[in-house]
Amino acid sequence: MIQMINTLSTALLAAQDAVTPATFWMPEGASTVSADVDWAFMFVTWVSYFFFALIVGLMIVFVIRYRHRKGERFRTDGMTHHGPLEALWIIIPLLISIAIFFFGFKGYLDLAQPPKNTFDIEVVAKKWQWSFTYPNGAISTNMDGLFVPAGKPVRLIMRSYDVLHAFFVPNFRVKRDVVPGRRVALWFQCDFPTGEDASKAYNFFCAEYCGTGHSNMGGKVYVLGETEFAEWMAKQANWIEDIPDDQLYQIAGPKLYAQCSQCHTLDGSTGQGPSWKGIMDRISAGTGKFTNGQSYADIIGPGKVYETPEDYIRDSILNPGRYIVQTFTNVMPTFKGQMNERKIDAVIGLMKHLDQFDSKGKLLSGTAAK
């Protein structure tokens, strides 16, 4: 009995039981809205076929039938106007337009309104990289791909650090501009797992022109089954544990710095926050001041607030608002929960060995461990 109800409800609820195959016009459709969008697209396309055939057909027939031969008197029996006929071809296109508008509007409501209980992923776009932060703190970039659970509505909460970008997944028929200064949302649901196989995963693109790297600012969307996704997310959050201790900052440093690079430069230029160039020397010198008037020397040292410079840096990552370096403001979010001790060690390692990295935080080739 229960089995019967389950089968019945699955049959009723499932909008489709497989991805819609690619056609001449549309790529494979894999989201819960794609079939509806395709239907509206094909409806308009068939309307277009009809009117194109009508107009071009009449044009060809008339041109052949009413060719003029030189020297002939012009026939003048063609009508010059016909009110009812002209009214007819105002009314018919109007009715068709209203129908098309309605189909597009109906589909758009589904796109614009995410269901309740979405699985939320934080997305940051910047020239020319996407980074995705999952609820457990796991992070992936467009190089790794976006990983989403199958059969759950997924909501991307997106912001841009610089110019306009747009997140576009053709197979899901969704697109949204990422406007700097705003947090925008896009949602989709895909019911069909692709696994971690890049050849089966779906492409996503940046669709709003953003400069040099625009055409390479894309990647793959992997749709994983529920347990598979949970495993992936846990593994992704703990990636740092798998790195050997002696290569920790060299391997993990660049990846972690990518999250800091928008505000902290490595080349000495001023960003939203202090540059990391020479940061260890500045702290040791002790003269730098905070907005509350105290200096490094006042708070760092045996018996003071922080016993070591490393302790000060660790706390700046976890409680960034406690001491603000002069001329800067309290804008840094806390990384509590996202940065464990090992990640903090890797970041401090990077700060101590900046000579091994280039100004973008990439490990210089000669210095790679062993």
Next chain:
Amino acid sequence: MTTLEAHKPETLDIHASSDNYLTHSKGFISWACTLDHKRIGVMYLVGVLGAFFVGGIFAILVRTELLAPGPTIVGPFAKWMGMDPADVYNQWFTLHGAIMVFLVIIPSIPAALGNFILPVMLGAKDVAFPKLNLFSFYLWVIGALMAVLSLLMGGFDTGWTFYTPYSTTSPAGGVIPIVAGAFILGFSSIFTGMNFIVTIHKLRPPGMTWFKMPLFLWAIYSTAIIQVLATPVLAITLLLLIIERTVNIGIFNPSMGGDPVLYQHFFWFYSHPAVYIMIVPAMGIVSELISVHSHRHIFGYRFIAFSSVAIAMFSFIVWGHHMFTSGQSALMNTIFSAISFSVGIPSAVKVFNWTITLYKGNISLNTPMLYGLAFLFLFTIGGLTGLHLATLSVDVHLHDTYFVVAHFHYVMMGSALIAMIGGLHHWWPKITGRMYNENWGRFAWVLVFVGFNVTFFTQFMLGSQGMPRRYYDYLPEFQTYHVISTVGSYIMSVGFFITAGYLLASLVNGKRAPANPWGGRSLEWQCPSPPPHDNFKTPPRVGDCYDFSIVRWSDEENGYVVDRSLDPSLRENPTPAKGH
């Protein structure tokens, strides 16, 4: 009373004399300081066609680069200019777009052909403000020079839309000069529009009521209204952009407290009407081409005239359909989608009316007519694919893909520019006094028509399959369509080079053109080819400009003549019928 006197039956001298507008005075100064609308029109024509050549070169570079994923031909350019290969491509497509929109399509029909034909069609000696006319031409020249200057200062890679905050933060050195250039070109456009509005209001000959005007004039009039009302908004927007870039006042850049979506609203508030600045005059030309070469009264004159005005008015309230994915509210998207469909109605009315004009016509497949028919074919595709993009849910998928690129090329190039080239062939004998070779004309038309469809129809599929626009590099699965598209662009280019060849050749060895080679009925065909300095020696009489019953072939003129003896009612009553 004076009106009646002016309308005594007279015979117009249609024979070309050695004293025409080309020979009236000589020397560089006589052209550079001319107040003759015909010479200004010719200078615009030379400038616009020169810019079309440059913009076309960039189009070919872009298409060639897209033959394969990754760098194809940008390498040497990147090395030479010391730039990233992707930036070279980004500059190419930006230059192609900016040149074609601001220097070619917007001025092509109103400023070049309109300047030449409009006063002649009115039977007037010139436009209302000849000095302002020359001034707007020089503004066009300054705008074009600013584009060159921006290239010398490092070019620009913002896309022709100059979207912020990319355009206010782009390191490219030529952004300010090109934006200033577009600002100046805007004023050129505004002055031309004002001039035409006043000319049509004040210089219509007695007897030519509004509903006796050739439809080309209705179209130019509707266009002029958009030019005068919409272009100032572009000017303000571009000025704000320059201010933001130079003195860092936050208007559009959120890091300085501005709003990038505000820029998009401002930009499209001009640039959507600007789409109609490009297409409405093209529709006017097509009304002439189809009617004159079918030698058949245009069907539904009033509907076509009013639909031009309707399109001009609707064009101001649909700009938001460029921004369905931008972060505009869902309610606004819905409203803009609904209004956008309404623009389709007057366009559909025109297409049906042109088609029925062919019915029971006397169709001569001259080269201009072939371009008129090509317009009908291409505009139908361009217009119908506009329905896909006005449909909200479908547009979310298609926005910023090649589908949009294909759609606006069908409308901007396949319609506006093809009509312009049709108009150029239509009035070429009038402008130059020479006939071009019809066989070469028809052959080149085939190449342009086939090449165009091969180039751009493939881009519909590219886009709906998910290929985003403005991409220097692309995934291998898109390559087949890209290769087909590029081959099409080469076919089309060959067609255009042949066109340039036979048109230039006609200046040297073309047959002398009769006053009326096609059998037209409007006033410009009752004036010699090329027209004399003052257009008409005696004021012409105005009839129904689409009544071809009194047009007949004349062997001794080797052209058509308007023969009033063919209509008994005209013979008995020489005064023109009163407007109704």
